[in-house]
Amino acid sequence: MPESVLATSPALGGASEPTLLERIRGRAERYDRENSFFTEDLDELRAAGYLRPRPLLQVVRDQRLLAAHAPATALGLNMHLVWVGVARVLAARGDHSLQWVSDEADAGELFAFGNSEPGNDLVLWDSLTTATAADDGGFSFTGTKIFTSLSPAWTRLGIFGKQQDGPDGPRLVHGFLTRDTPGWRSLEDWDTLGMRATQSHTTVLDNAVVAANRVSRFLPVGPNADPFVFGIFATFLLSIAAVYAGIADRALELAVEATHRRTSLRTGAAYAADPDIRWQVADIALSVDALRPELETLAADVDAVRDHGADWFRYLTGAKHRATETARRAVDRAARVSGGGGYRNSAELARLQRDVLAGIFHPSDTESIHSTVATNLLGPA
Known part of the structure; x- marks a missing residue:
């Protein structure tokens, strides 16, 4: 994606119409006032190629520019860009296990981040969500995730939980739900002081199944340098x-x-x-x-x-x-x-x-x- 896409993308009506960034800034106040999701921003940014993989340096520049026009839109899309960025980080280090994440993002899928949990101050080092192995190699997850930005629109949700009976003891299991997977629901409870357009609802998992081909990592409980x-x-x-x-x-x-x-x-x-x-x-x-x-x-x-x-x-x-x-x-x-x-x-x-x-x-x-x-x-x- 060209670095200048945010600054130069004109409206469909012609060069005299507001630019993409001007339109995005023009909607920010309404999204905030109505406590509504940034649907129009997402549609336009996806069409402009904003969701596609690119180097982290460009992501940082893009996100800084977007946030200057609509902070909540930028914050919400951060969660998608994180997962796409993880795939790039791994690939640059010779690990292509998440190439499918890059491919699906390139095809227009929207990834969200479902890792935060109420009361879990260990963040990625442990989980209050339980992960249970299935016979086909997949896992079912039961627990509560908070601050799930992009809740109204994500098509892929990255989650993790703890498998108590792992091969060598407890371990953390990371994977991605698809939106059509049964066993999850959104509480639609996002009513906050700011960053309202992210619509970061609480997500409840009740034996939500991640297929074997979408299990992304097994990691030990506790800090690690994976x-x-x-x-x-x-x-x-x-x-x-x-x-x-x-x-x-x-x-x-x-x-x-x-x-x-x-x-x-x-x-x-x-x-x-x-x-x-x-x-x-x-x-x-x-x-x-x-x-x-x-x-x-x-x-x-x-x-x-x-x-x-x-x-x-x-x-x-x-x-x-x-x-x-x-x-x-x-x-x-x-x-x-x-x-x-x-x-x-x-x-x-x-x-x-x-x-x-x-x-x-x-x-x-x-x-x-x-x-x-x-x-x-x-x-x-």
């Missing part, structure tokens, strides 16, 4: 970071626009000439500008199979942490610069304030990130 796990962490953390970097980009744009729009009654000059306001805008830019080299360098390193050894998780979790925290500060500063109008529900900045808060809930959280970095530098406690 490339499958690395692929999930690398693509998830960097693409999530890109979404929040995009929110920070838009906050800076809105702050700049506000300084030219607002005029001081006291001085008669635009706020863009006020030294305090100028400092605030410059300070936003200084922090936002630092995100690009970090995110793009790490993404390029994943693509190039560069080996950072034990430092990888420190770098990846740190990148996610810095992007989400920078975005939160950028939106806050932009609100201060923009004035009281940004406090109205109809203001884009008000929506960004709600959307950016979701960054603190994505793995890895601040506490586990600091633990990861301390362990990397100081060894186990």
